[in-house]
Amino acid sequence: MPVSGKTAVLVAGSWGTAIASVLADNGRDVLLWSRNRDQVREINEEHCNSRFLPEVLLSSRIRATDSMEEAVKDAEAVVVVAPSSAMRDIAGQLKPHLSPDSLLIHATKGFEAGSLKRMSEVLAEELTSYDSNRLVVLSGPSHAEEVIRQCPTTVVVASLDKEAAEQAQDLLINSYFRVYTNPDVIGVEVGGALKNIIALGAGLSDGLDFGDNAKAALLTRGLAEIARLGTAMGASPLTFAGLAGIGDLVVTCTSRHSRNWRAGSMLAQGHSLEEVLTRMGMVVEGVKTTQAAYQLSRRYEISMPITEQLYHVLFDGKNPKTAVEHLMGRGPRHETEEIADDTQNGWLR
Ligand SMILES: NC(=O)c1ccc[n+]([C@@H]2O[C@H](COP(=O)([O-])OP(=O)(O)OC[C@H]3O[C@@H](n4cnc5c(N)ncnc54)[C@H](O)[C@@H]3O)[C@@H](O)[C@H]2O)c1
Numbered sequence: 001m002p003v004s005g006k007t008a009v010l011v012a013g014s015w016g017t018a019i020a021s022v023l024a025d026n027g028r029d030v031l032l033w034s035r036n037r038d039q040v041r042e043i044n045e046e047h048c049n050s051r052f053l054p055e056v057l058l059s060s061r062i063r064a065t066d067s068m069e070e071a072v073k074d075a076e077a078v079v080v081v082a083p084s085s086a087m088r089d090i091a092g093q094l095k096p097h098l099s100p101d102s103l104l105i106h107a108t109k110g111f112e113a114g115s116l117k118r119m120s121e122v123l124a125e126e127l128t129s130y131d132s133n134r135l136v137v138l139s140g141p142s143h144a145e146e147v148i149r150q151c152p153t154t155v156v157v158a159s160l161d162k163e164a165a166e167q168a169q170d171l172l173i174n175s176y177f178r179v180y181t182n183p184d185v186i187g188v189e190v191g192g193a194l195k196n197i198i199a200l201g202a203g204l205s206d207g208l209d210f211g212d213n214a215k216a217a218l219l220t221r222g223l224a225e226i227a228r229l230g231t232a233m234g235a236s237p238l239t240f241a242g243l244a245g246i247g248d249l250v251v252t253c254t255s256r257h258s259r260n261w262r263a264g265s266m267l268a269q270g271h272s273l274e275e276v277l278t279r280m281g282m283v284v285e286g287v288k289t290t291q292a293a294y295q296l297s298r299r300y301e302i303s304m305p306i307t308e309q310l311y312h313v314l315f316d317g318k319n320p321k322t323a324v325e326h327l328m329g330r331g332p333r334h335e336t337e338e339i340a341d342d343t344q345n346g347w348l349r
């Protein structure tokens with residue numbers, strides 16, 4: 001059954017506001033939840049969200065509230081667009097108000113620090129009376145700054161439940177926002193989270209003027225790392241050839257809108273990590289994700305050399321040039337040796 005009634009979006013950051021705009025353009029009345037009263041007032045009275053998407057006039061179909069109950073009560077669809085660090089807290093606030101019949105979508109790209117859980121795992125743990133099989137993940141190459149201008153964008157919605165994925169597709173799809181479905185929740189979440197690590201590396205590489213060859217190498221070998229860890233965690237390798245894999249990797253490593261790329265290029269200019277994060281003033285998921293992926297690579301015994309070097313640059317003060325020397329000086333390898341298996345033909349077998 002298509003979703004026809006009220007929709008709620010939590011929270012009113014860049015991506016949440018852009019998703020609310022897509023829903024409003026699709027004729028839905030949207031309640032956008034924010035903990036910030038000034039932001040709520042600005043959205044309701046001036047129809048803008050000046051901190052995250054300046055100079056954009058929002059649809060009058062979008063109304064904001066700082067009451068979780070008001071936002072979520074009787075909503076047929078709830079879209080959670082929180083930073084990964086806030087997901088558990090927000091899920092806890094959502095729990096008493098969420099109807100088991102609502103369609104629940106999350107669009108967050110990251111892991112929970114410490115537990116290393118995927119966002120759908122965190123939601124499933126907190127929302128115990130919600131059928132976690134019906135959870136939908138939204139991901140893919142999509143910068144808020146372009147979606148809000150109605151630039152042609154393609155994304156993917158993943159759910160174990162085909163009907164839930166199709167409901168989400170129907171809810172969000174329009175002439176500038178094309179939505180594909182995919183059953184691979186793990187792959188879509190892992191691809192969306194891990195590309196941010198490589199984007200930080202791409203920003204560093206560009207900031208140090210390492211050139212286009214280096215960036216192409218980072219993207220390609222980065223994708224190999226993403227696919228290796230993702231498949232070890234249970235994802236389908238095909239997902240990484242899609243929108244949540246290579247698609248998102250390309251946009252985040254090349255777009256001027258990418259916060260992760262910008263953070264990497266600021267690090268290359270010599271700013272400290274703390275300084276970079278303060279100056280950005282928006283969530284840079286790649287930093288915590290580098291730590292999580294480094295720990296996951298050890299848990300699953302997966303080789304992730306780019307992630308490992310970036311971890312040392314971010315958290316141990318390693319010089320990025322030395323990190324590149326270590327990457328380039330690794331022993332000779334066959335390009336696909338880590339994914340070689342019995343199905344492969346030829347001399348590698
Ligand atoms: N910006 C994009 O273009 C984009 C696109 C796709 C996916 N995403 C993903 O969406 C997620 C959110 O990113 P964003 O770009 O919207 O971030 P943002 O920095 O623009 O906004 C984050 C918002 O979350 C709020 N917040 C933080 N902690 C909170 C808490 N504990 N309770 C309530 N509110 C809290 C902040 O006040 C802020 O309004 C990230 O995982 C990001 O990777 C972003």
Ligand SMILES: O=P(O)(O)OC[C@H](O)CO
Binds near residue numbers: 251285
């Ligand atoms: O701006 P970034 O680097 O957080 O990336 C945002 C989106 O994930 C791009 O799809």
